[in-house]
Amino acid sequence: MRFLATALLALCLLAPTGPTSEALAQFNRTESIADSYREVAQQLINAALADSAAYGRLTELTDGFGHRFSGSENLERALDWIIEEMEEDGLENVRGESVPVPHWVRGAESLELIAPRRVKLPMLGLGGSVGTPQEGIRAELLVVSSFDELEARSDEARGKIVLLNAPFVSYGQTVTYRVHGAIAAAKAGAVASLIRSVTPFSMRTPHTGQMLYDPSAPQIPHAAITVEDAVMLQRMQERGERIEVLLKMEAQTLPETTSRNVIAEIAGWEHPDEVVVMGGHIDSWDVGTGAMDDGGGSVAAWEALRLMRELGLRPRRTVRVVLWTNEENGLRGALAYRDYHVDELDDHVLAIESDAGVFKPLGFGFTGSTAAYVIIREIGSLLEPIGADDVRRGGGGADIGPIMREGVPGMGLRVDGEKYFWYHHTEADTIEVLDPREMAECVAAMAVMAYVVADLPQRLPR
Amino acid sequence: MRFLATALLALCLLAPTGPTSEALAQFNRTESIADSYREVAQQLINAALADSAAYGRLTELTDGFGHRFSGSENLERALDWIIEEMEEDGLENVRGESVPVPHWVRGAESLELIAPRRVKLPMLGLGGSVGTPQEGIRAELLVVSSFDELEARSDEARGKIVLLNAPFVSYGQTVTYRVHGAIAAAKAGAVASLIRSVTPFSMRTPHTGQMLYDPSAPQIPHAAITVEDAVMLQRMQERGERIEVLLKMEAQTLPETTSRNVIAEIAGWEHPDEVVVMGGHIDSWDVGTGAMDDGGGSVAAWEALRLMRELGLRPRRTVRVVLWTNEENGLRGALAYRDYHVDELDDHVLAIESDAGVFKPLGFGFTGSTAAYVIIREIGSLLEPIGADDVRRGGGGADIGPIMREGVPGMGLRVDGEKYFWYHHTEADTIEVLDPREMAECVAAMAVMAYVVADLPQRLPR
Numbered sequence: 001m002r003f004l005a006t007a008l009l010a011l012c013l014l015a016p017t018g019p020t021s022e023a024l025a026q027f028n029r030t031e032s033i034a035d036s037y038r039e040v041a042q043q044l045i046n047a048a049l050a051d052s053a054a055y056g057r058l059t060e061l062t063d064g065f066g067h068r069f070s071g072s073e074n075l076e077r078a079l080d081w082i083i084e085e086m087e088e089d090g091l092e093n094v095r096g097e098s099v100p101v102p103h104w105v106r107g108a109e110s111l112e113l114i115a116p117r118r119v120k121l122p123m124l125g126l127g128g129s130v131g132t133p134q135e136g137i138r139a140e141l142l143v144v145s146s147f148d149e150l151e152a153r154s155d156e157a158r159g160k161i162v163l164l165n166a167p168f169v170s171y172g173q174t175v176t177y178r179v180h181g182a183i184a185a186a187k188a189g190a191v192a193s194l195i196r197s198v199t200p201f202s203m204r205t206p207h208t209g210q211m212l213y214d215p216s217a218p219q220i221p222h223a224a225i226t227v228e229d230a231v232m233l234q235r236m237q238e239r240g241e242r243i244e245v246l247l248k249m250e251a252q253t254l255p256e257t258t259s260r261n262v263i264a265e266i267a268g269w270e271h272p273d274e275v276v277v278m279g280g281h282i283d284s285w286d287v288g289t290g291a292m293d294d295g296g297g298s299v300a301a302w303e304a305l306r307l308m309r310e311l312g313l314r315p316r317r318t319v320r321v322v323l324w325t326n327e328e329n330g331l332r333g334a335l336a337y338r339d340y341h342v343d344e345l346d347d348h349v350l351a352i353e354s355d356a357g358v359f360k361p362l363g364f365g366f367t368g369s370t371a372a373y374v375i376i377r378e379i380g381s382l383l384e385p386i387g388a389d390d391v392r393r394g395g396g397g398a399d400i401g402p403i404m405r406e407g408v409p410g411m412g413l414r415v416d417g418e419k420y421f422w423y424h425h426t427e428a429d430t431i432e433v434l435d436p437r438e439m440a441e442c443v444a445a446m447a448v449m450a451y452v453v454a455d456l457p458q459r460l461p462r
Numbered sequence: 463m464r465f466l467a468t469a470l471l472a473l474c475l476l477a478p479t480g481p482t483s484e485a486l487a488q489f490n491r492t493e494s495i496a497d498s499y500r501e502v503a504q505q506l507i508n509a510a511l512a513d514s515a516a517y518g519r520l521t522e523l524t525d526g527f528g529h530r531f532s533g534s535e536n537l538e539r540a541l542d543w544i545i546e547e548m549e550e551d552g553l554e555n556v557r558g559e560s561v562p563v564p565h566w567v568r569g570a571e572s573l574e575l576i577a578p579r580r581v582k583l584p585m586l587g588l589g590g591s592v593g594t595p596q597e598g599i600r601a602e603l604l605v606v607s608s609f610d611e612l613e614a615r616s617d618e619a620r621g622k623i624v625l626l627n628a629p630f631v632s633y634g635q636t637v638t639y640r641v642h643g644a645i646a647a648a649k650a651g652a653v654a655s656l657i658r659s660v661t662p663f664s665m666r667t668p669h670t671g672q673m674l675y676d677p678s679a680p681q682i683p684h685a686a687i688t689v690e691d692a693v694m695l696q697r698m699q700e701r702g703e704r705i706e707v708l709l710k711m712e713a714q715t716l717p718e719t720t721s722r723n724v725i726a727e728i729a730g731w732e733h734p735d736e737v738v739v740m741g742g743h744i745d746s747w748d749v750g751t752g753a754m755d756d757g758g759g760s761v762a763a764w765e766a767l768r769l770m771r772e773l774g775l776r777p778r779r780t781v782r783v784v785l786w787t788n789e790e791n792g793l794r795g796a797l798a799y800r801d802y803h804v805d806e807l808d809d810h811v812l813a814i815e816s817d818a819g820v821f822k823p824l825g826f827g828f829t830g831s832t833a834a835y836v837i838i839r840e841i842g843s844l845l846e847p848i849g850a851d852d853v854r855r856g857g858g859g860a861d862i863g864p865i866m867r868e869g870v871p872g873m874g875l876r877v878d879g880e881k882y883f884w885y886h887h888t889e890a891d892t893i894e895v896l897d898p899r900e901m902a903e904c905v906a907a908m909a910v911m912a913y914v915v916a917d918l919p920q921r922l923p924r
Contacts, residue, residue: 063694066581074579117536119528122889203665203890204750228892232525288666427584428665430690 033378033456040313041382041448047307048444049386052436054303054358057085058296059431062289069286070326071103071257079260079282082302082323086264089306091321093267096260099336101326103257104128106286107250111194111225114138115244116236121229122204124287124425125251126178126195126211127329129222136248137161137192137221143230143237147177147184158189161245165196165230171421174198178209182222192221192247196230201422204228208285208425210329221249259283259325261333266308268317268454275318275344276454277408278304278352278446281327281399288429292420296434296442297354297413298323304447315455317349324399327355331398338402345406349460350453353397354413357420358434358442361388361413364449365395368409371461376411379452388445390414409462413445495840495918502775503844503910509769510906511848514898516765516820519547520758521893524751531748532788533565533719541722541744544764544785548726551768553783555729558722561798563788565719566590568748569712573656573687576600577706578698583691584666586749586887587713588640588657588673589791591684598710599623599654599683605692605699609639609646620651623707627658627692633883636660640671640686648679654709655684658692663884666690670747670887672791683711721745721787723795728770730779730916737780737806738916739870740766740814740908743789743861750891754882758896758904759816759875760785766909777917779811786861789817793860800864807868811922812915815859816875819882820896820904823850823875826911827857830871833923838873841914850907852876871924875907 048054065078079096086094104127111123125131142160144150150162162185164177177195185193197207204226213219225233236243262282268274280297284290305321308314324333338345352364363383366376373393380391396410404410415438423429453460510516527540541558548556566589573585587593605625606612612624624647626639639657647655659669666688675681687695698705724744730736742759746752767783770776786795800807814826825845828838835855842853858872866872877900885891915922 059697063697064579066579117526117528202894203667203884203888204892205665205667205890228890228894231894232892235521235525422665426665428667428690430666430694432664432690432693 033375033452034381037379037382037452041452042385043311044307044447044451045385045444047311048440048447052440054299054443055434055436055439057303058291058299058439061299062291062295062431066289067286068282068284068290070101070259070283070329071105071254072286075259075283075325079262082262082282086302090309091264091266091305093263093265095263097263097336097340099259099261099325099333100256101259101332102330103254104329105252105254107131107252109223109249109251111223112246114246116241121225122206123223123225124206124208125221125223125249126208127285128211128253129182129249129251130219131249131251132192132221132247136246138244138246139191141233141243141245143234145234150184150188154188157185160190161192161194161247162188162190163194163230163233165234168198168200171198175209178224179212182211182220183214183217186217186220190220195224196227197224199227199421199424202227205426205428208287221247221251223247223249259333261325261337262323263320264302264305265318265320266305266314269314270316272318273344274347274349274459275320276350276352276450277320277322277348277400278450279322279324279399280354281325281333282323283325283328285328285425287425287427289431290429291431292357292423292429292433293425294327294355296358296439300354300358300439300442300446303443304450307443307447308451313451315451317454319450319454327399334399334402338406345403345408348403348408351400351403351408351410352413352446352450353400353410354442354446355397355399356413356415356417358439359415359417359420360438361386361415361442361445363388363390363392363414364411365392365414366409366411367394367396367404369462372409375460379449382448382452383445386441386444388441407462409460413442415442495837495914496843499841499844499914503914504847505773506769506909506913507847507906509773510902510909514902516761516905517896517898517901519765520753520761520901523761524753524757524893529748529750529752530744530746532563532721532745532791533567533716534748537721537745537787541724544724544744548764552771553726553728553767555725555727557725559725559798559802561721561723561787561795562718563721563794564792565716566791567714567716569593569714571685571711571713573685574708576708578703583687584668585685585687586668586670587683587685587711588670589747590673590715591644591711591713592681593711593713594654594683594709598708600706600708601653603695603705603707605696607696612646612650616650619647622652623654623656623709624650624652625656625692625695627696630660630662633660637671641674644673644682644684645676645679648682652682654682657686658689659686661689661883661886664689667888667890670749683709683713685709685711721795723787723799724785725782726764726767727780727782728767728776731776732778734780735806736809736811736921737782738812738814738912739782739784739810739862740912741784741786741861742816743787743795744785745787745790747790747887749887749889751893752891753893754819754885754891754895755887756789756817758820758901762816762820762901762904762908765905766912769905769909770913775913777913779916781912781916789861796861796864800868807865807870810865810870813862813865813870813872814875814908814912815862815872816904816908817859817861818875818877818879820901821877821879821882822900823848823877823904823907825850825852825854825876826873827854827876828871828873829856829858829866831923834871837918837922841911844910844914845907848903848906850903869924871922875904877904
């Protein structure tokens with residue numbers, strides 16, 4: 001409402017320079033967007049930075065429910081709470097959309113170094129892994145530092161537990177050892193496989209995450225150990241020491257269960273069927289409390305919508321928050337969202353995801369047409385007051401990936417991710433990782449971007 | 463041997479400026495020390511920095527034996543190995559001096575949050591604590607942030623488990639909650655006590671350490687939880703939530719056992735009874751591998767002596783490396799050293815300790831007379847090439863404390879300790895914390911300081 005006055009005022013100010021049609025044309029030119037929306041953007045920024053409401057809400061979520069792993073009671077109880085709170089916030093069309101999700105449970109697990117000396121090593125089984133027999137798997141260890149080395153030494157791997165001690169290059173490059181390590185190790189005849197945790201920094205912290213099997217090789221247990229222990233075992237092997245370990249994992253995959261994507265909206269006043277989606281994933285791994293990955297992104301999107309409501313801002317188009325479920329070990333929420341809404345995707349104007357931690361925001365990464373990018377960049381310039389105005393080409397996210405592949409323009413919130421992988425998928429992913437002010441800035445960035453795109457006089461071009 | 467030539471050369475160079483007695487006087491003036499010893503100091507520095515021998519040896523120690531907790535087989539096997547290696551190095555008077563030590567064992571332990579939600583919390587029992595009954599202690603939790611608050615709320619503490627959630631100010635100030643927390647909590651009627659780990663940084667990492675009882679209060683179990691969980695529990699209490707936990711600890715104190723201080727020397731050629739002591743403590747906590755605390759200091763001192771031997775340097779006085787046992791939970795090694803050597807302490811010229819981690823060395827902290835300090839500072843200037851020349855007043859160490867109190871001048875190696883308490887007494891204290899180059903610089907600093915003080919024409923004044 002308040003914005004309408006601003007827009008009309010802008011039109012009046014432009015009027016003297018020519019006839020109304022010209023003024024309107026000028027208003028619609030992309031270079032005028034920033035000026036037209038500067039006031040409302042500043043309102044949203046001010047509201048987001050006025051307190052630490054987002055951080056407070058995330059704290060309530062993570063303190064109150066803990067991790068939110070697919071298949072857990074924690075997750076479904078957290079979703080119930082979120083839906084209640086969203087309704088109390090006065091958001092519209094609040095609902096859960098059912099999603100069948102895998103149900104993997106970790107159970108008790110341990111890894112003991114038996115030789116050359118006995119000591120328990122911190123470990124985390126990897127998501128989707130099978131367990132070991134109850135007595136565990138006790139075997140000699142072979143350490144390799146790459147798939148190539150594994151292949152070259154495959155005659156040595158048979159009957160052993162293989163440790164894939166691949167140094168961290170980047171998450172994108174190194175995570176293949178977590179995802180595909182058990183397949184490669186099993187093909188070489190290994191009876192179980194371990195990886196060096198995928199991280200650039202460790203305080204003897206194991207990192208879990210999803211792994212895969214394929215039909216070409218037997219399913220063997222697959223777990224992560226710490227960087228420190230991986231390099232120690234490598235040194236032991238290089239000294240010619242015989243290494244023996246005992247791996248015990250109760251991990252198992254139970255029948256699928258049901259979770260929900262949670263949705264809340266402010267319906268557009270002019271084009272309610274045209275939708276700007278923004279969100280994060282509400283599920284987490286079963287360690288820590290998933291504050292960074294991705295409770296923060298979820299709550300930031302939710303808070304961005306709540307601020308619009310609080311400021312009485314109703315844009316031309318609908319802004320829809322989606323908190324996707326089961327991103328971590330199945331992406332079922334993202335796929336279900338695409339399938340439920342397949343007939344509406346042509347009217348999905350933009351999808352915005354935050355899943356890189358709500359650290360200091362830098363800007364956005366956008367995937368879409370050049371015409372749209374020019375507009376998005378100009379909207380991004382409204383975030384200059386918080387230093388989040390660096391909009392680059394290329395970006396998206398796992399949860400908006402399926403609808404982006406159907407043609408929906410997508411973008412991801414870019415943040416200072418220096419420490420993201422320190423905490424990623426660990427017991428240390430808690431609220432303490434985040435900062436209230438930085439999180440508030442993320443809320444501001446998402447609110448401004450979503451609101452302005454939803455309210456543009458003309459729809460963002462594809 | 464090589465040094466003698468250098469000293470004679472120095473005398474010759476000085477001779478033209480006056481008669482021999484004046485030249486000698488000048489040689490003995492403190493301002494000439496640096497010039498006299500510059501060449502040999504550079505030899506020691508070059509030798510220390512030529513390779514990563516010290517880091518390699520520390521890695522062998524920590525990989526090979528793991529932690530070295532008092533009473534453990536690990537420790538005694540490590541000491542056997544060190545003695546063998548020192549003999550192979552050609553060090554002199556290599557021996558172990560028996561020390562009776564306490565024998566505390568941790569056993570299995572766990573802490574479970576029962577209400578408001580159930581989750582296991584990472585924890586470490588504190589050294590010397592009693593255990594719980596086998597079924598554990600299940601009780602309501604009271605969180606306080608200081609001893610003052612505990613006293614003010616002592617009527618609420620009765621029958622509860624008390625969490626002392628004291629923010630980290632400095633190790634020296636905050637460690638009192640670890641050391642004396644159980645006494646204060648028991649006096650208030652608590653059935654067990656927890657502390658927030660004493661650290662400025664956490665990756666959900668509990669920190670162990672020594673604690674005390676006294677006769678004024680019952681002995682109750684005492685354990686550390688992580689910073690993240692301590693502040694979470696505080697928030698829960700502030701929200702008015704009832705908090706209940708279940709603490710299980712098998713900790714017990716067994717009969718005392720025997721360990722050893724390990725000693726090795728290069729005997730002085732002129733005054734073999736005058737001794738410069740240098741060392742660190744070879745015991746560690748029973749978590750991690752004690753690479754930083756204080757395997758590194760121990761090996762650095764040992765390597766400093768080995769380099770003298772390798773370079774054929776035999777100083778006027780004896781340089782003695784002492785690897786003290788049981789620093790962590792008793793200081794029995796330090797006390798035993800004092801008692802065994804009580805008759806020699808008048809001839810202990812200087813004691814040098816490294817127990818702050820062999821990080822980038824900055825210099826030394828010296829406690830002794832001003833006359834001695836002037837000399838030590840000048841010797842310190844020889845470490846300018848490695849930036850370790852900042853010698854300050856005040857310094858020492860836990861293990862040299864007992865002999866310093868008998869009048870022996872003492873000093874501690876000063877290092878860049880920014881991250882020391884991140885790792886202190888945790889599972890993350892491993893070789894990966896240290897850097898080969900920085901450790902080599904520590905070796906150089908200790909070697910130069912010990913050698914020059916031991917070789918000075920005149921004994922360091924008291």
